[in-house]
Amino acid sequence: MHSVTMSPDGSSELGGSPAPLATRYQRPLLDRILDTPHLAHVVPRLQPELLHRVIQSCGLEDCVELVALITPAQLARIFDLDLWYAGQPGLDEQFDADRFGVWVEVLVECGATVAAQKLAGMDVDLVSAGLARHVRVYDIAAVTPYATTDGEEAAAILSCDDGLACDVGGYRVVARRTDSWDAIVAVLMSLDTEHRDYFHQAMRGCRALSNSRPEVDGLDDLFGAGDQVMFDLAVDREGRREKQGYATPAQACAFLQMSRQLRLGYGAMPPANPIARAYFRAIDETTAADAPSTAGLLPAGSEAPTAPEDSAEAVAAVVEVLREAGLLAQQPRALLGGSQGHAKRLGRIQEHLQFVLDCDSALYSRRNEELAYLANTLMAGCSIQARPFRAQEASDAAIAVCNLGLENWPSHWLHPKDCDTSSETALPDDFLVGQDLVSVFQVGWTVLHNKVSMYAAERLIEVLTRLRCADRQTQAELDALRIEMAKHWQVGAPWHARHALDAIAILDMPAWATLLGLIAECPVIHAGIGASQDSRIRAVSATAFEFISENSQITCVHEFMNSLPETLSR
Numbered sequence: 001m002h003s004v005t006m007s008p009d010g011s012s013e014l015g016g017s018p019a020p021l022a023t024r025y026q027r028p029l030l031d032r033i034l035d036t037p038h039l040a041h042v043v044p045r046l047q048p049e050l051l052h053r054v055i056q057s058c059g060l061e062d063c064v065e066l067v068a069l070i071t072p073a074q075l076a077r078i079f080d081l082d083l084w085y086a087g088q089p090g091l092d093e094q095f096d097a098d099r100f101g102v103w104v105e106v107l108v109e110c111g112a113t114v115a116a117q118k119l120a121g122m123d124v125d126l127v128s129a130g131l132a133r134h135v136r137v138y139d140i141a142a143v144t145p146y147a148t149t150d151g152e153e154a155a156a157i158l159s160c161d162d163g164l165a166c167d168v169g170g171y172r173v174v175a176r177r178t179d180s181w182d183a184i185v186a187v188l189m190s191l192d193t194e195h196r197d198y199f200h201q202a203m204r205g206c207r208a209l210s211n212s213r214p215e216v217d218g219l220d221d222l223f224g225a226g227d228q229v230m231f232d233l234a235v236d237r238e239g240r241r242e243k244q245g246y247a248t249p250a251q252a253c254a255f256l257q258m259s260r261q262l263r264l265g266y267g268a269m270p271p272a273n274p275i276a277r278a279y280f281r282a283i284d285e286t287t288a289a290d291a292p293s294t295a296g297l298l299p300a301g302s303e304a305p306t307a308p309e310d311s312a313e314a315v316a317a318v319v320e321v322l323r324e325a326g327l328l329a330q331q332p333r334a335l336l337g338g339s340q341g342h343a344k345r346l347g348r349i350q351e352h353l354q355f356v357l358d359c360d361s362a363l364y365s366r367r368n369e370e371l372a373y374l375a376n377t378l379m380a381g382c383s384i385q386a387r388p389f390r391a392q393e394a395s396d397a398a399i400a401v402c403n404l405g406l407e408n409w410p411s412h413w414l415h416p417k418d419c420d421t422s423s424e425t426a427l428p429d430d431f432l433v434g435q436d437l438v439s440v441f442q443v444g445w446t447v448l449h450n451k452v453s454m455y456a457a458e459r460l461i462e463v464l465t466r467l468r469c470a471d472r473q474t475q476a477e478l479d480a481l482r483i484e485m486a487k488h489w490q491v492g493a494p495w496h497a498r499h500a501l502d503a504i505a506i507l508d509m510p511a512w513a514t515l516l517g518l519i520a521e522c523p524v525i526h527a528g529i530g531a532s533q534d535s536r537i538r539a540v541s542a543t544a545f546e547f548i549s550e551n552s553q554i555t556c557v558h559e560f561m562n563s564l565p566e567t568l569s570r
Helices: 022-034 039-045 048-058 072-082 097-109 112-119 124-132 181-194 196-208 225-243 249-259 274-285 311-324 340-345 347-359 361-381 391-407 437-466 472-490 494-507 509-518 528-533 551-569
Strands: 012-014 135-139 165-168 171-175 524-526 545-547
Touching: 022 048, 022 311, 039 311, 048 072, 048 311, 072 097, 072 112, 072 225, 097 112, 097 124, 097 181, 112 181, 124 135, 124 196, 124 225, 135 196, 165 181, 171 181, 181 196, 249 274, 249 361, 249 437, 274 361, 347 361, 347 391, 361 391, 361 437, 391 437, 391 545, 437 472, 437 494, 437 509, 437 551, 472 494, 494 509, 509 524, 509 528, 509 551, 524 551, 528 551
Parallel strands: none
Antiparallel strands: 135 171, 165 171, 524 545
């Protein structure tokens, strides 16, 4: 039996010593960035996605000095990334009112004037909707008692709720919630003073969202004003992000589900996936000015201050710091030198992409766009270890699945002149010159689904059918797992029984961790697969895994599943 300990950051380990805290190096990273010469010229030239990664890593509240240098255009892109979240991959993202309040507080720490200047560069509908989650806004006349022509005192037209309130620019502002109140009042006063047109637009928007809910009149299934505004904002955001190369959760889930159902035995290759085809058609129609920079830099614009001659070196220094910290997404690892073992495992995709690069640099760029699309799709529509993908993980997973797709590409889909009679798996060197990586990924994704996730689930059901445990409670949990797993296996989604797999942990912890990795949306090989089969291995990280990129790994998976009855009976 293998022991289990918990590390200080809350992650579990199979034996061994606790992992170091992830936050240990965060503050030095921020210090190194802030110590960069000419930082005021550097930050406006950094990609918003990169700045967002820094904020996520170091904490928004600690990044006040950095936020003060961000331009309104960058901030708008960062808001698209930071103010929306989904409870889990594949669900529609919702606006985070709490996070908006934190952003207002941080901006005000930079100075109320600075905060007002940056917000005035934002979409006024977004700012109004965010403020309306924190405050109600009324015309002062509507909440002030008045005297009639007869000299009698009359009550206000609207009843203003008790609580925190203040008057700004002819409006009565009433707190819906107390957090971020002082910062919101400060920024509203500064907007009123320095950006009056924008202030009145924002306040009118808040006022429209402050009215009470309408009476039920048979049309109560329609969106209310606030819900309609949020829906419109979400649609606009999705449109912007599509142009920047992001996939929506709904599109990502649909693409991945369709990709699991590829019929590899069919005599003819299926047509291109309609979701991916529509995505790339939209990207092709997007002008170069709309496309995000891929070098970590933004083109200098009117908002970027005139830079001194050595600012380019300062930008490069910051980018290098972020790359060392792991915040700058690297090229797919198959395109790097890497370790000898890793390069060998991804040898197919590396060799084919190298051939494309040697033949046609423009086509090579297109293949990298396809890899980026696949990585973004995994981030938007799939989970790994019951959490969203990180950017580098998604990139690594996409390249691994493509490598597996190349190894399993059906020979009957090849043109007769491209077939190598000496090997069933060999593809012509120029295969990726004429074949896109999206289709290659779909082949690998289908293989992963059928030969790993579905196979492991089916074998587990068979093992549990015969397995008997002396402890009645444990046996009851194993029976419940078998029933639950069989139900989800029949509809092709065995990972939905993930929660019931805890019953396996009672019998063998490494086997449990391995099964969690295999019976998943994106199956991976957990390090526990070795510990489960070798009792001499005493310590395995709970988060250590590798992506499946070749058939030899699938063979190891099948060997593990064949040994499972003996493992669980020990």
